[in-house]
Amino acid sequence: MITLTINGKKYEAQKGQNLLQAAIDNGIEIPHLCYHEKLPPYGGCRLCQVEVTKGEKVELTTSCTYPVSQGIQVETETPRVQKARRLVMELILTMAPDSPEIQQMARKLGIETIPGGFPSSGEKGDDCIKCGLCVRACEELVGPGSITFSSKGPERKVVPPFEEEPESCIGCGTCVHVCPTGCISMEDLGRKRKLERWKRVLSMKVCNDCSSAYIPKAQVDYYLKRTGDPYLAEWFDLCPDCR
Amino acid sequence: MNRLTSKSDLERLQKELASRKEPERPVVTLCQGTGCRAYASEKIHNAFKKELASRGLTDQVSVKSTGCHGFCEQGPIVVILPDEICYCRVKPEDIPEIVETTLLEKKTVDRLLFTDPVSGEKFARESEIPFYKYQRRVIFGKNRLVDPQNIEDYIALEGYSALAHALTEMSPDKVLLEVKKANLRGRGGAGFPTGIKWETTRNTPGEKKYVIVNADEGDPGAYMDRSILEGNPHLVLEGLAIGAYAVGAREGYVFVRQEYPLALENITEAVEQAREYGLLGKNILGSGFDFDVKVKRGAGAFVSGESSALISAIEGSAGEPRPKHVNAAISGLWGKPTSLNNVETWANVPLIMKEGSDWYSGLGSDNNPGTKIFSLVGKVNNTGLIEVPMGTPLRTIIYDIGGGIKEGKKFKAVQTGGPSGGCIPEEHLDVPVDFDRLNQMGSMMGSGGMIVMDENSCMVDVAKYFMQFLMEESCGKCTSCREGIKKMHDILEKITLGEGCETDLQQLEDLAWIIENTSLCALGSTASNPVLSTLKYFREEYETHIKDKCCPAGVCKALIRYTIEPEHCNGCGRCKKVCSVDAVEGNKGSPMTINQEFCIRCGICQEACRFNAVLVE
Numbered sequence: 001m002i003t004l005t006i007n008g009k010k011y012e013a014q015k016g017q018n019l020l021q022a023a024i025d026n027g028i029e030i031p032h033l034c035y036h037e038k039l040p041p042y043g044g045c046r047l048c049q050v051e052v053t054k055g056e057k058v059e060l061t062t063s064c065t066y067p068v069s070q071g072i073q074v075e076t077e078t079p080r081v082q083k084a085r086r087l088v089m090e091l092i093l094t095m096a097p098d099s100p101e102i103q104q105m106a107r108k109l110g111i112e113t114i115p116g117g118f119p120s121s122g123e124k125g126d127d128c129i130k131c132g133l134c135v136r137a138c139e140e141l142v143g144p145g146s147i148t149f150s151s152k153g154p155e156r157k158v159v160p161p162f163e164e165e166p167e168s169c170i171g172c173g174t175c176v177h178v179c180p181t182g183c184i185s186m187e188d189l190g191r192k193r194k195l196e197r198w199k200r201v202l203s204m205k206v207c208n209d210c211s212s213a214y215i216p217k218a219q220v221d222y223y224l225k226r227t228g229d230p231y232l233a234e235w236f237d238l239c240p241d242c243r
Numbered sequence: 244m245n246r247l248t249s250k251s252d253l254e255r256l257q258k259e260l261a262s263r264k265e266p267e268r269p270v271v272t273l274c275q276g277t278g279c280r281a282y283a284s285e286k287i288h289n290a291f292k293k294e295l296a297s298r299g300l301t302d303q304v305s306v307k308s309t310g311c312h313g314f315c316e317q318g319p320i321v322v323i324l325p326d327e328i329c330y331c332r333v334k335p336e337d338i339p340e341i342v343e344t345t346l347l348e349k350k351t352v353d354r355l356l357f358t359d360p361v362s363g364e365k366f367a368r369e370s371e372i373p374f375y376k377y378q379r380r381v382i383f384g385k386n387r388l389v390d391p392q393n394i395e396d397y398i399a400l401e402g403y404s405a406l407a408h409a410l411t412e413m414s415p416d417k418v419l420l421e422v423k424k425a426n427l428r429g430r431g432g433a434g435f436p437t438g439i440k441w442e443t444t445r446n447t448p449g450e451k452k453y454v455i456v457n458a459d460e461g462d463p464g465a466y467m468d469r470s471i472l473e474g475n476p477h478l479v480l481e482g483l484a485i486g487a488y489a490v491g492a493r494e495g496y497v498f499v500r501q502e503y504p505l506a507l508e509n510i511t512e513a514v515e516q517a518r519e520y521g522l523l524g525k526n527i528l529g530s531g532f533d534f535d536v537k538v539k540r541g542a543g544a545f546v547s548g549e550s551s552a553l554i555s556a557i558e559g560s561a562g563e564p565r566p567k568h569v570n571a572a573i574s575g576l577w578g579k580p581t582s583l584n585n586v587e588t589w590a591n592v593p594l595i596m597k598e599g600s601d602w603y604s605g606l607g608s609d610n611n612p613g614t615k616i617f618s619l620v621g622k623v624n625n626t627g628l629i630e631v632p633m634g635t636p637l638r639t640i641i642y643d644i645g646g647g648i649k650e651g652k653k654f655k656a657v658q659t660g661g662p663s664g665g666c667i668p669e670e671h672l673d674v675p676v677d678f679d680r681l682n683q684m685g686s687m688m689g690s691g692g693m694i695v696m697d698e699n700s701c702m703v704d705v706a707k708y709f710m711q712f713l714m715e716e717s718c719g720k721c722t723s724c725r726e727g728i729k730k731m732h733d734i735l736e737k738i739t740l741g742e743g744c745e746t747d748l749q750q751l752e753d754l755a756w757i758i759e760n761t762s763l764c765a766l767g768s769t770a771s772n773p774v775l776s777t778l779k780y781f782r783e784e785y786e787t788h789i790k791d792k793c794c795p796a797g798v799c800k801a802l803i804r805y806t807i808e809p810e811h812c813n814g815c816g817r818c819k820k821v822c823s824v825d826a827v828e829g830n831k832g833s834p835m836t837i838n839q840e841f842c843i844r845c846g847i848c849q850e851a852c853r854f855n856a857v858l859v860e
Contacts, residue, residue: 043566046722046761060760065566087757091726130719149561149719152544154729156719 005073013068020048020063023076030076031085031105033092033180034131035064039140045092045131049084051075060084085109096127099181127183130156134175134184144168144222147175147198160198171195171202171216188213207239214239246521249529250407253398260399269304269346270324272387276311276473277466277505279318283335287319290338304346307396310386310474313628314374317357322369322387329369330355360624361646374625377643379614381606382590383467383630386474391509394516397477403522405596409485410530413596418489419445422592425600426612431457431548431585432660432689433765434611434678440582443572444490447580452492454483455576455583457553458499458506461545462661463712465692467616467628468586472499472506475590476513480536482592484523487534490582495534498553500541511538545662545716549764550575550583552718563718564764585690587616608634611677615688621657621695622649634675637667641695652697656780660689662709662716663769665776666702685776687769701798702781703788707735709773717766724767727758731774739799743789748778797859800844804860807848809834811856818848818857 001012004019006028013022018041023030034045041064050063053073060080075081089109096102106112132149135158139145146169150159160166171193176186187194191213193202204213205220220236235243247253273279273288291306312320317331323345330341333355344352356365357372366372369387390396397403409418423438444452456479460468472479483495497514499507514536517523525533539557546552547562554576556562575581591613595603604612611633617640620626624646631640637657641647648654656666659676665686667674674680678688696705710732719725731754734747755771762768778785787793794802807818807827812834819827819835826842829835834856837848849857 041566043763044721046763049761061568062566062761062763066568084757084761087753088722088761091722091730091757094730095726129722130725132720152546152719153715153717154719154725156725 002068002070004068004071007074007076015068017068018064019050019052019066019068019074022068023050023063023074028076030063031089031109032064033105033129034133036133036137036178039133039136041065042132042136045129046088047085047092049081049088051078051081082109086111092129095129096181096183099127099183102127102129102181127181128158129181130158131180132158133178133180134158137174137178142170142172142174143226144170146170146200160200163199165199165201169195169198169200169202170219170222171200172219205236207242208237209242210239212239212241246519247528248521248526250411253403253407253528256395256398257401257404260395264399266325271304271306271346272309272322272324273306274310274312274318274320274387275308275391276315276318276386276470277503278311278315279320280505282319282332284319286335287321287333287338290335291342294338294342298342298347300342300346307390308392309389310391311470311628312369312387313380313383313470313630314357314372314625315627316625317627327368327370329357329367329372331357359646360649373646374627374629374644377639378630379606379632380630381594381614382478382587383471383616383628385478386470389475389477391474391476392512394477394513394520394522397475398520401597402477403481405593406481406484406488406522407528409488409596410528410532415445415489415491418485418596421600422489422595425595425603426610427588427591427595427603428611428613428678429584430587430591430615430690432687434688437584437588440572440584441486441490443570444492444580444582447573449580451494451577451579452490453576453579453581454487454490454492454495455553455557455581456483456495456497456589457548457550457583457585458497458503458510459541459548459553460503460586460690461500461548461716462618462690462692464620464694465618465661465690467618467691469503469506470628471586471590471616472497472503473509476506476510477517478590478593479510479586480513480517480523482589483536484527484534485592485596486582486584486589488532490580492582493533493535495536496557496576497536497538498541498547498557499538500547501543507538507540514538544718545712546718546764546766549766551764553583554581561718563720564766566763587691607632608675608677610679615676615691617691617693619645619693619695621693622652622697622700623647623695624649631676633677636673636675638672640676640693641672645695648695648697652699654695655698655700656696656702656705656777658686658694658696658705658709658773659692660687660772661692662712663687663766663772664689664692665772666696666705666780667776668780685779686772699796699798701739701794701796702777702784703735703739703794704796704798706773706777707732707739710735710770713766713770717770721763721767723758723761724763724770727754727762728767728770730754731758731771735774738785738788739794740801741788741792741799743785745789747789748782748785751778803844804839805837805842805844805846805848806858806860807835807837808856808858811854812852813854813856815853817851817853821847821851823847 011026030048032048034042043062043065048063086109089106093106146166173186176184184197191204193216202216205215205217206213295301319333321330321333344350351367358365427437428434541547544562547556549564551565552562571581607613614630614632616630619629656668658666681688714728714732717724755775758771759768797803814832816831824841826838827835
């Protein structure tokens with residue numbers, strides 16, 4: 001265990017842990033968008049800024065990428081931290097002006113509207129803040145790696161390879177679940193599931209009992225292949241309600 | 244097979260090569276750097292061979308391809324040794340005359356000598372040319388003597404002696420101490436002490452360690468690393484091997500951007516030759532030290548020059564930076580301790596071993612020892628690669644070496660440090676150039692780019708140019724850099740279009756703050772320098788653009804108008820002829836006028852006019 005000070009109070013954290021997770025575990029709130037506890041820190045959104053004093057060095061840094069160490073002093077609400085967070089949030093807000101989730105976070109940081117005069121970026125109605133959670137979750141948590149970043153600089157965007165329907169996508173919806181702005185839609189239309197953003201349409205498996213289309217066939221195939229468990233096929237014959 | 248198995252083997256080869264050398268024998272050296280090659284220096288090489296053969300002189304005169312000499316704007320460059328007669332802008336058809344006059348009659352071909360653009364004076368010897376005279380070429384100097392594709396050329400000039408000395412007579416700790424005492428600072432831009440970096444790698448426990456050469460130089464207009472790697476690759480390899488010995492690495496990488504095909508070719512060849520001679524591989528020179536090198540080709544992204552992005556690229560991922568709370572010296576390539584330095588830094592190492600840290604730290608200024616190679620480009624008379632001791636004033640570089648501003652115009656600013664550097668105005672021209680002083684002036688050393696600007700450069704436009712470069716080269720991973728730079732660029736564009744408003748400068752400063760303080764890597768944290776330094780020294784120029792909707796330098800197209808002064812125009816019609824949009828109107832013999840509705844402000848009419856009748860408003 002490591003002891004560190006956050007906002008003047010002593011807390012304990014595990015060795016090897018990142019500072020943001022240590023704060024979360026101790027009930028301290030630091031706004032963040034691209035961090036997920038099941039994924040390695042990425043450092044993309046730049047929102048989780050804190051001030052860390054280590055020895056004589058005081059540094060403004062993202063807490064998700066900062067490994068905790070014995071005796072560091074952390075401040076999460078200094079004027080410098082607040083200024084950094086507010087300005088970063090303004091940049092994020094111009095990318096996702098229509099997202100209620102982002103609007104709410106911005107309001108919490110004292111931003112009511114998109115700051116006047118800042119030319120808005122991103123395609124209209126896009127709302128993607130390029131945090132990469134969908135890309136990383138798809139590849140590192142689920143496995144298929146069906147979407148990726150393309151281009152660089154302001155042109156960077158998340159797309160399926162070659163911007164064509166990704167055959168490897170199993171339609172599990174993890175990307176939809178982790179997206180902090182709600183910009184990835186997933187619709188179940190009878191026996192089809194559609195993920196508009198990835199141009200992906202999948203056939204659904206039907207429950208042997210109640211006939212409801214409850215899971216993409218591709219997802220079942222993926223689980224069967226991954227687990228190699230022949231009994232699992234039977235398990236998927238019934239929907240969760242009928243099991 | 245020339246495999247060298249001991250230090251005495253190497254010394255024997257050096258003696259043998261020296262004994263083969265005939266000091267009086269004329270040698271025609273031809274620069275085969277990328278710049279001279281672009282002007283057909285390979286054809287010149289063939290033309291010399293052919294001409295010498297036809298006159299039966301092949302046995303009496305040698306022809307040698309060398310690396311870049313640095314004075315690239317005068318290329319292709321031919322230097323005839325031992326008299327050092329230097330010919331500039333040589334064409335294949337000049338060769339018979341050179342052979343006849345210089346090699347046979349021992350006279351100079353005056354029309355091919357360097358002519359000082361200001362004084363008109365001609366110089367025969369390379370070392371007397373002002374461009375070279377004020378330099379101190381301790382790193383770059385051998386480029387002109389060595390055939391980069393022939394290891395024996397390098398060995399003949401005491402090459403690999405420093406490695407042999409280090410391996411046989413010094414412990415790794417002693418090598419490390421020597422580099423620390425020399426206070427060598429990283430030439431890639433940040434100026435971090437190399438010895439400390441090496442020490443961290445050495446002291447981090449672990450069997451596997453790596454050394455890496457960063458040859459992903461990407462600053463616009465800068466090419467010193469390319470020229471060293473192309474022109475003298477063994478110097479870099481020797482430095483790398485010494486570094487590997489000091490930190491305890493057995494494997495090294497040279498990461499070269501793919502836009503440098505000749506550098507890739509020459510370093511790859513050099514690695515193979517060094518292996519063949521036993522200077523890389525197992526048990527180097529019988530010392531028991533094993534070290535080998537792999538050459539990796541980059542995919543051409545500016546950000547890959549950032550150390551963590553470069554490491555990602557070698558590992559096979561996209562060249563995107565990683566958070567650097569844990570230093571690469573501790574956890575770098577594949578999580579192993581890694582010492583990464585740029586080409587020029589590694590090239591300094593053999594010199595330190597050879598001359599010692601006392602000699603080395605006597606060169607340069609306080610806390611900034613050694614020399615630095617700069618790429619001097621822009622509106623100066625002499626452009627090219629220069630090497631000067633650290634602490635040389637900008638004025639010496641621009642006026643003595645660079646020969647002053649082109650066409651007698653007025654100096655306005657010098658941009659140092661590449662796209663993330665800053666613009667320095669005339670009042671600071673006497674400041675000695677080193678890492679610390681440039682930082683104090685709001686600029687940086689960077690890898691050594693130096694772009695000189697004259698009175699016809701608009702500083703808002705210059706800032707916009709660099710922000711556009713950085714915007715396109717940002718990897719896009721983090722919000723601050725990706726979105727912030729774009730917004731700064733958009734504001735600058737608005738200003739140059741005459742649509743700027745009073746709050747723009749404040750917004751630029753806010754954005755600069757956020758990019759500088761919250762970006763993931765150094766590309767972002769230094770990206771606002773071009774804007775901040777021009778705002779600091781040329782604020783009134785921004786204000787004129789915003790308030791008066793006017794570009795004082797006459798660059799921003801939306802804010803200028805070309806007109807024809809009737810009193811000076813004799814109606815020759817040259818301007819009308821060159822105008823691509825038929826905006827010039829009038830009849831031959833009477834003054835012309837410009838139809839503003841059609842004019843695209845390309846300025847070609849002004850260039851064409853011989854009577855200075857076309858004005859910019």
